Amino acid sequence: MNLIDFLREHEAAIVQRWCDLIFGTYAPETVQFLKKVKNRFDNPVAYQTNEGVKGLYKALIYDMETEQLSNYLDEVIRIRAIQDFSPAQAVAFIFLIKNVVREQLREHFKGEVRIDQFSQELFDFDCRIDGLALLGFNVYMNRREKLHKIRLEEVKNKVSGLLRRTGMSIDYH
Amino acid sequence: MAKIPTPEELSNISFQPPAKGWMDTKPEFKEGCYCNAASPKWLEWLDYPYPRNWSVRDEDWKLPANWKEILLEGFDERLGRFRTLKLFMDICVRCGACADKCQFFIGSGDPKNMPVLRAELMRSIYRRYFTTAGKVLGKLAGARPLTEDVIKEWYYYLYQCSECRRCSVFCPYGIDMADLTILGRELLSSIGLNIEWTMASVGSCYETVGHIGATPQAYKDMIDFFAEENERVTGVYTNVTYNRKGAEILFIVPSGDYFADPGTFNYMGYLLLFEYLGLDYTISTYAAEGGNFGYFMSHEMGKRLNAKFYEEAKRLGVKWILGGECGHMWRVCNQYMSTWNGPADFLEEPVSPITGTKFENAKNHKMVHISEFTADLIKHGKLKLDPSRNAHIKLTYHDSCNPSRAMGLFEEPRYIIRNVVPEGNFIEMPSNTIREKTFCCGSGSGFNGDEYLEMRFRGGFPRANAVRYVRDKYGVNHLACICAIDRAVFPPLLDYWVPGMDVIGVSEMVGNALVFPNEIERTTDLRDRPLVGCEEAEEEEGGEIE
Ligand code: SF4
Ligand code: SF4
Numbered sequence: 001m002n003l004i005d006f007l008r009e010h011e012a013a014i015v016q017r018w019c020d021l022i023f024g025t026y027a028p029e030t031v032q033f034l035k036k037v038k039n040r041f042d043n044p045v046a047y048q049t050n051e052g053v054k055g056l057y058k059a060l061i062y063d064m065e066t067e068q069l070s071n072y073l074d075e076v077i078r079i080r081a082i083q084d085f086s087p088a089q090a091v092a093f094i095f096l097i098k099n100v101v102r103e104q105l106r107e108h109f110k111g112e113v114r115i116d117q118f119s120q121e122l123f124d125f126d127c128r129i130d131g132l133a134l135l136g137f138n139v140y141m142n143r144r145e146k147l148h149k150i151r152l153e154e155v156k157n158k159v160s161g162l163l164r165r166t167g168m169s170i171d172y173h
Numbered sequence: 174m175a176k177i178p179t180p181e182e183l184s185n186i187s188f189q190p191p192a193k194g195w196m197d198t199k200p201e202f203k204e205g206c207y208c209n210a211a212s213p214k215w216l217e218w219l220d221y222p223y224p225r226n227w228s229v230r231d232e233d234w235k236l237p238a239n240w241k242e243i244l245l246e247g248f249d250e251r252l253g254r255f256r257t258l259k260l261f262m263d264i265c266v267r268c269g270a271c272a273d274k275c276q277f278f279i280g281s282g283d284p285k286n287m288p289v290l291r292a293e294l295m296r297s298i299y300r301r302y303f304t305t306a307g308k309v310l311g312k313l314a315g316a317r318p319l320t321e322d323v324i325k326e327w328y329y330y331l332y333q334c335s336e337c338r339r340c341s342v343f344c345p346y347g348i349d350m351a352d353l354t355i356l357g358r359e360l361l362s363s364i365g366l367n368i369e370w371t372m373a374s375v376g377s378c379y380e381t382v383g384h385i386g387a388t389p390q391a392y393k394d395m396i397d398f399f400a401e402e403n404e405r406v407t408g409v410y411t412n413v414t415y416n417r418k419g420a421e422i423l424f425i426v427p428s429g430d431y432f433a434d435p436g437t438f439n440y441m442g443y444l445l446l447f448e449y450l451g452l453d454y455t456i457s458t459y460a461a462e463g464g465n466f467g468y469f470m471s472h473e474m475g476k477r478l479n480a481k482f483y484e485e486a487k488r489l490g491v492k493w494i495l496g497g498e499c500g501h502m503w504r505v506c507n508q509y510m511s512t513w514n515g516p517a518d519f520l521e522e523p524v525s526p527i528t529g530t531k532f533e534n535a536k537n538h539k540m541v542h543i544s545e546f547t548a549d550l551i552k553h554g555k556l557k558l559d560p561s562r563n564a565h566i567k568l569t570y571h572d573s574c575n576p577s578r579a580m581g582l583f584e585e586p587r588y589i590i591r592n593v594v595p596e597g598n599f600i601e602m603p604s605n606t607i608r609e610k611t612f613c614c615g616s617g618s619g620f621n622g623d624e625y626l627e628m629r630f631r632g633g634f635p636r637a638n639a640v641r642y643v644r645d646k647y648g649v650n651h652l653a654c655i656c657a658i659d660r661a662v663f664p665p666l667l668d669y670w671v672p673g674m675d676v677i678g679v680s681e682m683v684g685n686a687l688v689f690p691n692e693i694e695r696t697t698d699l700r701d702r703p704l705v706g707c708e709e710a711e712e713e714e715g716g717e718i719e
Pocket of ligand 1: 286287
């Protein structure tokens with residue numbers, strides 16, 4: 001068996017574990033909530049994180065376009081970029097998949113097969129994750145820039161009617 | 174080798190302290206997540222205590238020397254005055270039903286935003302100073318001493334509660350965190366802790382026309398501009414009178430509707446409706462602010478600003494008051510106005526001059542909501558409406574917190590919407606996010622300062638998430654609402670979470686749909702956007718399309 005088959009076969013378990021680790025970056029009471037409440041409207045952080053991670057993982061194991069990867073990253077990072085995380089904490093979750101995969105391999109083969117067997121493939125996989133993390137920084141920066149732009153827009157919009165009245169327009173960009 | 178944290182280590186640094194041991198954790202004031210301190214100027218204008226320059230990020234908040242005494246005395250006094258406070262301090266059984274119902278908890282993941290814990294911030298002080306168990310047992314009884322850190326925590330978390338009352342819907346005892354927040358903010362204000370956005374609005378409203386500090390002339394100029402705009406788009410000039418004595422009705426709207434788009438288009442809608450009816454109404458340049466940011470800092474200040482309504486109604490000798498689309502204005506008018514500044518015995522029980530309908534629900538405070546008024550007109554077949562003029566608008570409707578939870582206004586706006594847009598164009602969001610369970614926009618109660626964007630976007634996420642669902646599933650392109658704060662804060666919020674959505678007031682759509690006998694051929698809506706079927710004509714004329 002090669003690694004990619006393994007990753008495809010264990011998709012559900014890996015995604016679930018990856019998500020759980022992401023939820024683990026919140027306070028304990030919040031973790032409970034994120035894991036327990038399944039309704040997507042009552043618990044949008046869990047829902048959107050889950051959707052993002054699901055898509056991201058699929059994109060990884062079925063070779064999707066970079067743009068799609070960025071979109072899925074954005075699902076998760078859009079939330080974390082405005083929550084109480086540092087930039088590093090907002091994107092660190094991407095790397096967690098490396099350990100999740102090793103964990104799953106170990107658990108599955110329980111010593112029958114040595115993980116070394118996959119070392120080259122794992123190395124390649126890790127490299128892709130590193131690339132993904134770099135994309136993640138872009139996504140994070142885009143979100144923060146967006147926030148900045150919205151802030152400037154908002155200042156202007158407070159009196160947009162007045163500006164329209166006087167035929168004035170302000171360009172802050 | 175340098176010590177570098179691994180991704181695992183980085184990720185496991187819980188970004189928010191757990192609820193367990195919450196008493197010992199201090200809030201950290203990060204950029205984007207706190208409201209700026211009010212500048213002394215406003216406090217001086219309003220004669221509010223302890224004006225001074227201070228900053229939230231400073232260690233020393235320069236509290237008055239006897240701040241503790243002031244605060245505890247104030248607490249004690251309010252326990253006597255407000256039965257709700259005493260009750261809410263005592264009866265919570267910590268069942269947790271409210272815990273995950275606050276959009277600020279849901280969106281931020283910070284456990285101290287669980288309503289039950291937010292209340293505990295105040296309850297712990299109550300126990301320590303006003304209950305025997307707390308005085309004796311201290312921490313064991315959930316009590317703690319009042320320190321400056323506690324005050325900072327109050328400031329941080331009481332300004333993360335938008336006073337939306339969503340939690341109270343789920344609490345078996347009806348404990349209403351909004352009520353506690355109002356009183357907690359009052360106590361903070363009593364030691365000179367106020368937020369800039371609210372104070373600036375209040376100060377301006379106290380001295381001038383309304384929150385943004387415009388003169389009566391500027392206000393009049395804006396309304397005249399709307400009348401001209403109406404004529405340009407519809408061919409109908411909308412006549413307005415100002416401060417006219419003897420008018421039947423005084424019309425009051427929040428200032429958001431005359432200074433900021435898209436509220437301005439809503440104002441054009443109001444004017445068109447009144448012109449259509451030939452309504453005997455007037456607009457005041459004194460009672461010119463429907464909103465009441467005073468209510469976001471203290472009952473006293475809310476009352477002071479609200480006094481303008483009845484004062485002006487009396488001076489002009491009108492029969493009753495009609496109010497525009499505003500959120501908290503309705504909480505104030507519906508629940509406080511007649512006790513604060515009433516009785517309004519110089520006014521009459523509102524009766525629609527067009528349909529003869531008696532608005533019995535407004536018997537006491539004598540003020541009718543524009544949606545009630547309009548829905549009644551439609552019900553009686555008094556309006557000729559052409560829904561196809563709103564065919565480009567596929568919308569969902571956001572129940573603003575106050576009209577829904579403080580007023581029960583669910584059906585009227587929906588009824589209007591169904592009559593002014595083509596069938597199938599109105600799509601509801603999922604049931605656990607609308608009506609009494611509606612999610613807050615995340616920016617109510619004085620949060621709409623731009624310094625607070627990150628926090629507002631956390632609180633607004635659950636709402637935006639439901640909007641996204643109807644956008645993706647049904648192609649919804651507009652969010653309708655009947656609140657001026659909504660109209661101001663949703664465009665940025667949705668731009669972040671659900672780009673491509675426009676925000677629109679209900680009266681604007683009424684204005685689009687109203688058919689006047691003497692109108693010109695309508696090719697655009699009030700915003701100059703081409704109507705369905707008129708896109709090409711607009712292009713040929715070199716219209717607004719880019
Ligand atoms: S009133 Fe609204 S914002 Fe305040 S705690 Fe309750 S749900 Fe949260
Ligand atoms: S739902 Fe009511 S009783 Fe239960 S924890 Fe919340 S405030 Fe207390």
